[in-house]
Amino acid sequence: MILSKTCDYGLRAALYIATHEREHFVSIRRISEKLQISFHFLTKILQILTEKGIMISFRGPNGGVKLARKAEEITLLDIILAIDGPGLFTDCALGLEKCWEGHPCPLHQEWKQIRTDLKNIFQSKTLADLAFRIKSDTFRISDLAVTT
Amino acid sequence: MILSKTCDYGLRAALYIATHEREHFVSIRRISEKLQISFHFLTKILQILTEKGIMISFRGPNGGVKLARKAEEITLLDIILAIDGPGLFTDCALGLEKCWEGHPCPLHQEWKQIRTDLKNIFQSKTLADLAFRIKSDTFRISDLAVTT
DNA sequence: TATATTTAAGACAGTGTAGTCTTAATTTGG
DNA sequence: CCAAATTAAGACTACACTGTCTTAAATATA
Ligand code: SF4
Ligand code: SF4
Numbered sequence: 001m002i003l004s005k006t007c008d009y010g011l012r013a014a015l016y017i018a019t020h021e022r023e024h025f026v027s028i029r030r031i032s033e034k035l036q037i038s039f040h041f042l043t044k045i046l047q048i049l050t051e052k053g054i055m056i057s058f059r060g061p062n063g064g065v066k067l068a069r070k071a072e073e074i075t076l077l078d079i080i081l082a083i084d085g086p087g088l089f090t091d092c093a094l095g096l097e098k099c100w101e102g103h104p105c106p107l108h109q110e111w112k113q114i115r116t117d118l119k120n121i122f123q124s125k126t127l128a129d130l131a132f133r134i135k136s137d138t139f140r141i142s143d144l145a146v147t148t
Numbered sequence: 149m150i151l152s153k154t155c156d157y158g159l160r161a162a163l164y165i166a167t168h169e170r171e172h173f174v175s176i177r178r179i180s181e182k183l184q185i186s187f188h189f190l191t192k193i194l195q196i197l198t199e200k201g202i203m204i205s206f207r208g209p210n211g212g213v214k215l216a217r218k219a220e221e222i223t224l225l226d227i228i229l230a231i232d233g234p235g236l237f238t239d240c241a242l243g244l245e246k247c248w249e250g251h252p253c254p255l256h257q258e259w260k261q262i263r264t265d266l267k268n269i270f271q272s273k274t275l276a277d278l279a280f281r282i283k284s285d286t287f288r289i290s291d292l293a294v295t296t
Numbered sequence: 297t298a299t300a301t302t303t304a305a306g307a308c309a310g311t312g313t314a315g316t317c318t319t320a321a322t323t324t325g326g
Numbered sequence: 327c328c329a330a331a332t333t334a335a336g337a338c339t340a341c342a343c344t345g346t347c348t349t350a351a352a353t354a355t356a
C-alpha cells in the first residue's frame with residue numbers, strides 16, 4: 001500500500017466532510033458509520049488533523065469536526081504530509097539512507113520522476129476537486145455503493 | 149516506503165549478484181557484509197527468490213546463490229512480484245476493497261496512470277541494465293561509498 | 297444543575313513486518 | 327570418514343501499525 005491505512009482513512013474522512021456543509025460540524029460517529037471505519041480509531045486520526053490545523057473540532061451535542069479552511073484550499077498532499085509525513089516523496093526506492101545526488105542508487109532518474117509525479121498529483125487535487133467528483137455520484141469513498 | 153524493506157534487500161542483493169560472475173555462486177555471507185544486511189534475514193529473503201525460481205542456490209564450501217537466468221532476462225518487476233506480490237500495481241489509492249471501473253474512487257484516473265508508470269519502469273529495467281550502471285561506479289547499492 | 301452528547305487522551309491488545317538465533321541438511325576437501 | 331563451509335528450516339523476539347476500550351473534559355439543553 002502506497003499510503004498507510006491511517007492515511008487512507010484520514011483522506012476518506014476529509015472527503016466525506018468536504019462533501020457536506022462547511023458551516024456545520026460533522027460528528028465522527030457518523031463519519032465512521034458511513035465509511036465503515038472504527039469510530040475510536042478514526043477519532044485519533046482526526047485528532048491528528050485537528051492538531052495540524054487542518055480540521056477544527058468541537059465537543060458536546062452537535063459537535064464534531066469541520067475543515068479549518070475552505071475545501072478549495074486543502075490539498076490531498078496537506079493531509080498526506082500531516083499523517084504519513086514526507087517519506088513517500090523523499091525516500092530512496094532501494095531504501096538507502098543517504099541520497100547523494102552525483103552518486104545515487106541505480107534507479108535515481110526513474111524514481112525521482114515518479115516521486116515528482118506523485119507529489120504533483122496529490123498537490124494539484126484539492127478536497128473540493130474530489131468532493132465535486134463524489135457529489136456527481138460517479139465516484140465513491142466507501143466500499144458501500146452509496147454514501148450519504 | 150513504496151517497497152517493503154524485505155523487497156529492497158532482495159533487489160539490492162540481486163543487483164549485487166548481477167554485478168558479479170554469473171557462473172560462480174556468491175555466498176550470502178559475503179552479500180550481507182557488502183550490503184550491510186543481516187545475514188540470517190537475507191538468507192530467508194534469498195530463499196524466497198530461490199523458491200520462485202529466480203535464483204539457484206548451492207550448499208557447502210564455495211556454495212551460495214546465483215541467478216537462475218541471464219541478468220538480461222530478469223526484471224525488477226520479477227523480484228518485486230516474488231517478494232511483495234502485485235498489490236502495488238493493483239491496490240486502490242484510498243484502500244477500497246473493490247475497484248469497480250465505472251464507479252471507482254475519485255482518484256481513479258490519476259492513480260491508475262501512476263500505477264501503470266510504476267509497473268512499466270520496473271518491468272523495463274533488467275538486472276543487467278542496472279548492473280551496468282553500478283559497474284560504471286557512478287551508482288551504488290549500499291550506504292557505503294564503495295561496494296565490491 | 298443534571299443529563300446526554302461529543303471529542304480528548306491514554307492505556308491496552310492484536311497483527312504483521314523485521315530481525316535473531318539454533319539446529320538440520322548438504323557439499324567440499326583433507 | 328571427518329571437519330569445515332554453506333544454505334534450509336523453523337522457533338523465537340522486537341517493534342511498528344492497527345484497532346479497542348475506558349475515563350476525562352467540554353458543551354448544549356431541558
Ligand atoms: S536518487 Fe537513488 S538513492 Fe537517491 S532517493 Fe532516488 S532512488 Fe534513492
Ligand atoms: S480506480 Fe479508484 S478505486 Fe479503483 S483502484 Fe484505482 S484508485 Fe482505487
